[in-house]
Amino acid sequence: MENTSVDVDQPHSMGTTIIGVTYNGGVVLGADSRTSTGMYVANRASDKITQLTDNVYVCRSGSAADSQIVSDYVRYFLHQHTIQLGQPATVKVAANLARLLSYNNKDMLQTGLIVGGWDKYEGGKIYGIPLGGTVLEQPFAIGGSGSTYLYGFFDQAWKEGMTQEEAEKLVVTAVTLAIARDGASGGVVRTVTINKDGATRKFYPGDSLQLWHEELAPVNSLLDISASSPDAMVS
Amino acid sequence: LQVMDSAPVENSLMSSESDIQRTQYPYVTGTSVVGIKYKDGILLAADMGGSYGSTIRYKSVERLKPVGKHSLLGASGEISDFQEIMKYLDELILYDNMWDDGNSFGPKEVHNYLTRVMYNRRNKFNPLWNSLVLGGVKNGQKYLGSVSMIGVHYEDNHVATGFGNHLARPILRDEWHENLSYEEGVKLLEKCMRVLLYRDRSAVNKLQIAKITEEGVTISQPYSLKTFWNFSAFQNPTVGAEGSW
Numbered sequence: 001m002e003n004t005s006v007d008v009d010q011p012h013s014m015g016t017t018i019i020g021v022t023y024n025g026g027v028v029l030g031a032d033s034r035t036s037t038g039m040y041v042a043n044r045a046s047d048k049i050t051q052l053t054d055n056v057y058v059c060r061s062g063s064a065a066d067s068q069i070v071s072d073y074v075r076y077f078l079h080q081h082t083i084q085l086g087q088p089a090t091v092k093v094a095a096n097l098a099r100l101l102s103y104n105n106k107d108m109l110q111t112g113l114i115v116g117g118w119d120k121y122e123g124g125k126i127y128g129i130p131l132g133g134t135v136l137e138q139p140f141a142i143g144g145s146g147s148t149y150l151y152g153f154f155d156q157a158w159k160e161g162m163t164q165e166e167a168e169k170l171v172v173t174a175v176t177l178a179i180a181r182d183g184a185s186g187g188v189v190r191t192v193t194i195n196k197d198g199a200t201r202k203f204y205p206g207d208s209l210q211l212w213h214e215e216l217a218p219v220n221s222l223l224d225i226s227a228s229s230p231d232a233m234v235s
Numbered sequence: 236l237q238v239m240d241s242a243p244v245e246n247s248l249m250s251s252e253s254d255i256q257r258t259q260y261p262y263v264t265g266t267s268v269v270g271i272k273y274k275d276g277i278l279l280a281a282d283m284g285g286s287y288g289s290t291i292r293y294k295s296v297e298r299l300k301p302v303g304k305h306s307l308l309g310a311s312g313e314i315s316d317f318q319e320i321m322k323y324l325d326e327l328i329l330y331d332n333m334w335d336d337g338n339s340f341g342p343k344e345v346h347n348y349l350t351r352v353m354y355n356r357r358n359k360f361n362p363l364w365n366s367l368v369l370g371g372v373k374n375g376q377k378y379l380g381s382v383s384m385i386g387v388h389y390e391d392n393h394v395a396t397g398f399g400n401h402l403a404r405p406i407l408r409d410e411w412h413e414n415l416s417y418e419e420g421v422k423l424l425e426k427c428m429r430v431l432l433y434r435d436r437s438a439v440n441k442l443q444i445a446k447i448t449e450e451g452v453t454i455s456q457p458y459s460l461k462t463f464w465n466f467s468a469f470q471n472p473t474v475g476a477e478g479s480w
Binding site for chain 2: 106
């Protein structure tokens with residue numbers, strides 16, 4: 001008896017791996033790019049790192065709809081706040097706005113956020129906002145379903161005062177590791193680096209990421225292997 | 236904007252019968268808080284763990300906070316609700332200061348305020364999911380109390396939340412006495428926290444101890460306790476009974 005039905009009517013959820021890391025001069029935010037509805041990958045190249053202001057971005061996880069609407073509201077409020085304030089909003093204010101929405105609607109929302117950015121008062125800052133609406137300022141934060149595979153990795157690999165290159169490498173390695181083991185994470189790795197000079201987006205296509213245990217380097221076809229090595233087909 | 240309300244009003248026309256009830260469940264939680272009276276005031280202890288279900292997700296959460304000049308609050312349970320309670324208390328203290336009448340809320344008043352807040356939320360089936368320990372000194376009078384998420388409140392020489400009630404209180408009933416010195420008090424709290432570390436799955440080995448006296452509040456830097464595993468009985472416990480534990 002075949003069992004081929006796929007539930008495409010499940011709500012869009014970003015299984016996800018999201019990461020935010022501070023370094024000496026700013027922050028690096030990273031995420032995978034898989035959005036799934038049940039077992040189907042609805043979007044294999046999503047952008048989960050969303051801009052709130054020129055200097056503050058947010059990594060979204062959990063329900064795609066909930067995280068999008070929350071970040072839309074935060075962007076809306078921050079825009080007005082910036083006009084009133086007459087200068088760029090601080091990362092702390094952005095994080096608190098996100099917290100207010102998450103906390104006051106905790107019965108209805110299912111979204112975990114990592115707010116990260118740079119302002120002239122505090123420099124680079126990362127705020128984790130898990131389910132429930134707690135805000136915690138952290139030197140680094142991980143979230144999403146893929147993050148369960150990264151606690152041990154960060155316990156061992158994290159260091160205070162990294163350079164931008166070290167921080168970006170750490171984030172890309174971490175997301176790649178999570179993608180390797182979490183079915184709900186996949187696709188490409190996106191990063192956004194934010195410092196006093198602004199925000200820079202980077203893109204690491206899925207086939208350029210390093211390989212781990214039991215993973216093989218991809219080839220065009222079996223035929224290419226057979227051509228170069230006669231005992232590729234072993235009976 | 237409606238999304239910003241903390242308790243949006245719904246009448247029976249807008250909501251179905253099933254969501255009149257509310258109660259939630261906690262997400263990020265802190266474990267036990269222990270408090271004792273000593274000669275000069277109050278000592279509180281709490282670890283810095285924030286658990287997410289069975290995962291120990293955060294290990295630097297400050298669960299002891301000063302309230303005004305005369306009180307200290309320690310919280311276990313949902314951290315986001317504790318952060319909200321601190322906002323309520325900061326507002327309460329601000330209003331108290333604005334009276335500028337030479338009087339300021341002591342620990343007894345703050346404890347009573349918290350009791351009312353917790354009980355009223357419980358009556359609306361929308362609790363703040365915390366157990367709180369409130370301690371302080373005012374005009375030489377020491378005060379130590381607790382409030383639970385349903386508004387049950389106590390005042391005593393030693394209090395605790397969660398596992399602390401089962402593991403720490405018995406130790407305190409045996410070893411607490413009037414006029415403990417600061418050193419004796421800290422050692423006693425550390426004894427309690429060590430037992431909690433051994434026996435509470437959600438405990439983490441990074442804690443703070445807070446002191447409040449007539450002079451004011453001090454909260455220690457985070458530190459870790461030594462643990463002891465070198466007992467002969469731990470060496471080969473299943474010799475003679477293989478497969479047991």
